Structure formats: structure tokens, C-alpha cells
Amino acid sequence: MNRSPTRATPLAARTILLFGIAALLCVACASTPQTETRTVFDFMDTVSTATLPASNIALADRLFDLCRDLDARLNAHDPSSEVGKLNAADGERVNISSDVSTLLNIGKEYFEKSGGLFDITIAPISLLWDFSSNSLPQSNALASAIPLVGADRLELGGGWARLPVGFGVDLGALVKGYALDRCADTLRAEGVPSALINLGGSVLALGKRLDGNPWRVGVQLPFGAEGATLGVLSVTDTCVVTAGLYERSFELDGKLYHHILDPRTGMPAATDLYSATIIYKNALIADAYSTWCIMAGAEKALGIVESADDMECVLYTADGSLMFSSGIGSAIPFELTGDGL
Amino acid sequence: MKRSARDIILLISMLAIAAGWYALSRDTSANAVGAIVWIDGFRSARLSLEQADEFTFERGGDINVVRIENGTARIVSANCPGGDCTRQRAISRAGELIVCVPHKLMITLESVPAFDTVAR
Incomplete structure (x- = not known):
């Protein structure tokens, strides 16, 4: 059981050194943001x-x-965006990207599933509201817009879409x-x-x-x-x-x-x-x-x-x-x- | 000469161990950001320490009122026998706790943020 001091001291020193190195590694790891x-x-x-x-x-x-690009192309408030051009097409067919196609198809699907509660063709109404102005839209303007909403009227084909005149999509919810x-x-x-x-x-x-x-x-x-x-x-x-x-x-x-x-x-x-x-x-x-x-x-x-x-x-x-x-x-x-x- | 080298190794090692211990344990000595209220062993609520407020916990007639102020939590009133919990000092460091034995209520503090992000 007795140990020679000449053998024990280097062993103890090596052990302490190993602990020290491990501790230094801990410090290094702890200070590196992952x-x-x-x-x-x-x-x-x-x-x-x-x-x-x-x-x-x-x-x-x-x-x-990627997000900024989507925002720019899908913004219904911007007449030069892809969605803005679709909304301004006056009943004509418009070629659409695969991104817009995906969103319009999902919009139509959930219009049907929700019984019309979820409607991406809400643009004629939503564009009348400005929630930063703390004011209401004109009631006659709203009344005129309501008949211009209904995703069942949105036609979709391979790479194209068509909206009735006066209709518009707002993809803000998606x-x-x-x-x-x-x-x-x-x-x-x-x-x-x-x-x-x-x-x-x-x-x-x-x-x-x-x-x-x-x-x-x-x-x-x-x-x-x-x-x-x-x-x-x-x-x-x-x-x-x-x-x-x-x-x-x-x-x-x-x-x-x-x-x-x-x-x-x-x-x-x-x-x-x-x-x-x-x-x-x-x-x-x-x-x-x-x-x-x-x-x-x-x-x-x-x-x-x-x-x-x-x-x-x-x-x-x-x-x-x-x-x-x-x-x-x-x-x-x-x-x-x-x-x- | 040998003894001197061992001493240096020992000193460096001890300093490194102390630094490592500090790095690993610093969270438990940090200012807490949230108080967890445990009732009957269940995590019942997490209270932010960042905003002064007062919360009443009532269960089967057992009442403890927890006050948050200046980054600390304490029990300011309770209807437990003796009211020992109301005499415990306000806590503010991660790892500290307050216990109300009769009501099986405990408050612990933690230094990790409550969430990584917020959905809104």
C-alpha cells in the first residue's frame, strides 16, 4: 500500500496537468459561440x-x-409586381411563375375547404383598408367591392391565371x-x-x-x-x-x-x-x-x-x-x- | 529545480481548473431572468423577472402571493401556518430558491431565456 514518493509525485503532476488541459478545453469551448x-x-x-x-x-x-424577392413579386399593393399585374389584367390570361401558381392553387383549395371563409381574392376589399391610418374605408366603396370577391371565379391553368374584371388576389395571408x-x-x-x-x-x-x-x-x-x-x-x-x-x-x-x-x-x-x-x-x-x-x-x-x-x-x-x-x-x-x- | 517545475505545473493547472469551473458554473451565479413556480412538484408558471408584477397562486384555499420587483422574486403574503415563506429573503440569482413547505410551493430561479423566439 505504501508508495514511493519519487513515483507518486510525477503521477500526481501528470493527473493534475490532464485535468488542467481538460479545463482549458472547457474554457475554449464555452467561449466559442455555436x-x-x-x-x-x-x-x-x-x-x-x-x-x-x-x-x-x-x-x-x-x-x-429569397424572402425579399418573394415579397416584391407577391405584393398586391405594388402594380408592377407579378400579383399586381395579374390584378390589373382586366380579365385577360396572365402567365405566372411557379411560386404564384403554388399559392393560387393553395388559395383556391382552402377557399373550398373553408366554405369561402379563407379567400385570397379579397384584394378589392383589403386594398381599401389602411390599418396605419386609423380610419375606415368609405362604406359605398366597400359595398361595391364585396361582389368582386370569390376565389371560385379564379381560373388557373398550366402556368397561367385569369381573374374576372375588377377582381384581385391578395396573398398577404400566405x-x-x-x-x-x-x-x-x-x-x-x-x-x-x-x-x-x-x-x-x-x-x-x-x-x-x-x-x-x-x-x-x-x-x-x-x-x-x-x-x-x-x-x-x-x-x-x-x-x-x-x-x-x-x-x-x-x-x-x-x-x-x-x-x-x-x-x-x-x-x-x-x-x-x-x-x-x-x-x-x-x-x-x-x-x-x-x-x-x-x-x-x-x-x-x-x-x-x-x-x-x-x-x-x-x-x-x-x-x-x-x-x-x-x-x-x-x-x-x-x-x-x-x-x- | 524539479520541485520548482512541479510547483509551476501545479499552479498553472489549478488556475486552469478554476477558470474551467468558472466557465462551467457561471450560469448558476448569473442574474436570473425567470422565476419558476412549482406547486406540488409541477412546474406551474414561469414569471419574468424583467417586469415588476404581483401574482397570486391559489390552490384549494392555499394562497401565496409572489411579488416581482427589481429583478427579484419573493413571497409577500401567504396563509400558510407560521408564514415562514414570507420571511425568506428576495432571490435574484440563478439556483436560489424559496420554499413554502405547508403549501408544497417552491420558487426557483433560472438564467436561461424563456424562449428562443416568439410566434405572433
Whole structure:
């Protein structure tokens, strides 16, 4: 059991040295950032962020360029955009890109599925509303616009589209979702294993965080402070898309006017939902469902989401209640935060 | 000469270990950003420490009122026997905690942000 001091001392020194080297490596690792985040402010007039592994951060510029390009081509408010030209075609056939074709087909599909509640041909009405001016459109202008809405009148063929005279499409309800899906395509093609992209509040959570944990995505508390949340979802490889009355809205004479418009009345949808958050693998579809849920109201929205495979939702009603689809809390953990108490 | 070299190695190693320990444990000594309220072993709520507020937790007649102010959390009133939890000092560092044994309520602090991003 007795050991010679001449043998023990070098061994102890070597052991300590090894621990020291390990500790130095720990310091080096701890001080090296694994992810980087880029933020831009020029996509759809909102804040967008891309969190990527540090080795892939150069891709962020490519993603934002892709989003800006889509925004420019799909902007119904710009007469020179692809959508602007379709809207101004006076009943003529217009050649369209594959991006616009995808969106118009999805728009028609969800018009039918939603019984006309979700309608991308809302442009004659939506272009009359300016939510930054805090004023209402002329009622006679709205009344004239209502008959010019109906996605069933939109004709689509291989590479072309045609709208009746006076009709117009507004893809604002789908652009962020579609842009997220295109970002996901790019990231997967480049072999990026982990990324968190937030385009104006619509989120792509690709893979897991680099530490192996799920991404933690807060759900905004409607009409709360920026960053105040109802709760936090733990998600992996999916999208989280919210439609809410609190975005682009104003109050006039004690009444709230929000941007989710009812094609039947031309006015903001009368709904008992303040927000609908959809969790689904495809952001474009999640975008369509989130708006559809708001239009349908709380009672029907849960059934709409439950009937879709692998889709989950968090709904927040005007009376302050939270409603969840069946997989929230089990398949997708949702942690309530104090902000909503 | 040999002893002197060993001493230097020992000193460098100890400094490196101390630095490593600091790097690994710095989160637990950091200012917290969130208070987690556990009731009966379940994580019941996460309260941001960044905004002054007061929260009442009531379960089966057991009441604890948690106040958030100046980046700290404390229990300001409770109807537990003895009211020991209300006499515990305000906590502000990750790893600190307050316990109300009769009500099976515990407040812990964490330094990690509540979320990576927000969907809105």
C-alpha cells in the first residue's frame, strides 16, 4: 500500500496537468459561440431573424434575399409586381411563375375547404383598408367591392391565371408561410441540421437546437407587451404560425378594427378568437389554417385542426381562455407562462 | 529545480481548473431572468423577472402571493401556518430558491431565456 514518493509525485503532476488541459478545453469551448443570429427589418415591414449554426451563418443573406424577392413579386399593393399585374389584367390570361401558381392553387383549395371563409381574392376589399391610418374605408366603396370577391371565379391553368374584371388576389395571408417553406427547402438542400427562422412572427424550427434540446417558441400574448407570452412550445422540425387580431389593427370609437377581413361583409371578421397558433410541418398550410381558424371562431376551430393529420393548435379566446388541440401538452409540450395568468 | 517545475505545473493547472469551473458554473451565479413556480412538484408558471408584477397562486384555499420587483422574486403574503415563506429573503440569482413547505410551493430561479423566439 505504501508508495514511493519519487513515483507518486510525477503521477500526481501528470493527473493534475490532464485535468488542467481538460479545463482549458472547457474554457475554449464555452467561449466559442455555436450559433449566430442575423436580423433584418425589410421583409413585409416586419422584423425577421435567422439563427443558424455559426458555420452556416453566411446562408442568412441568401434566405433574406429569397424572402425579399418573394415579397416584391407577391405584393398586391405594388402594380408592377407579378400579383399586381395579374390584378390589373382586366380579365385577360396572365402567365405566372411557379411560386404564384403554388399559392393560387393553395388559395383556391382552402377557399373550398373553408366554405369561402379563407379567400385570397379579397384584394378589392383589403386594398381599401389602411390599418396605419386609423380610419375606415368609405362604406359605398366597400359595398361595391364585396361582389368582386370569390376565389371560385379564379381560373388557373398550366402556368397561367385569369381573374374576372375588377377582381384581385391578395396573398398577404400566405406569403410568410410560403417564404418559410422556401427557406426550409434551401436549408435542407445545404444540409443545415439546425435553424430557427422567424419571419415577422411566423417561425420555422428546423431540427433541434445544437445542444440537442427542442426549440422553445413562445406564443405571443394577444394585446400584451412585445415578448409577453401565453406559453412556450417545445418543438422540433416544424413550423409555428400565428394569426392574431392584435397585428395590424386600430381602435376607433372603442371598437377594434383588425386586418383579418370577412369577404362576406368587407369588415374585420367577427370572431371570438384573439389568436390562433398552428403547429405544422408546412408553414404555408399552417398560414391558411391560422386565418381559417380565426374566421371560423373558437368552437369550430378546434374541430378544423383536429381533422388535419399531425396538426396542433393553441387558441386564445376573447374572454381570455386557452384552448388546445389534443397533442398539445403530450406530443408537443406547452409550458404556460406567467404573462397569461 | 524539479520541485520548482512541479510547483509551476501545479499552479498553472489549478488556475486552469478554476477558470474551467468558472466557465462551467457561471450560469448558476448569473442574474436570473425567470422565476419558476412549482406547486406540488409541477412546474406551474414561469414569471419574468424583467417586469415588476404581483401574482397570486391559489390552490384549494392555499394562497401565496409572489411579488416581482427589481429583478427579484419573493413571497409577500401567504396563509400558510407560521408564514415562514414570507420571511425568506428576495432571490435574484440563478439556483436560489424559496420554499413554502405547508403549501408544497417552491420558487426557483433560472438564467436561461424563456424562449428562443416568439410566434405572433
